Amino acid sequence: MSATTSGEEYRDLVICNSCQWAASLLKGSTGYSACPICGNAALDTIPVNDYEAYTMNVKNKNVEIEFTKD
Ligand SMILES: [Zn+2]
Helix, strand or coil, X not given: CCXXXXXXXXXXXXXXXXXXXXXXXXXXXXXXXXXXXXXXXXXXXEEEECCCEEEEEEECCEXXXXXXXX
């Protein structure tokens, strides 16, 4: 493991349920109060531990997030 700063230990996954925009944020970053694409303020924030791998699939109106651990 390489050295990491505290901001890299943890991150949040932010998803807009309106337009399926999504982004990963480092913990401690400002984040988003509303979707930058459609302006929806009801964003879902999902904390994701750095050691957890995940894949995100967007199918029609559904966002599927699959978490995998080694
Ligand atoms: Zn949006």
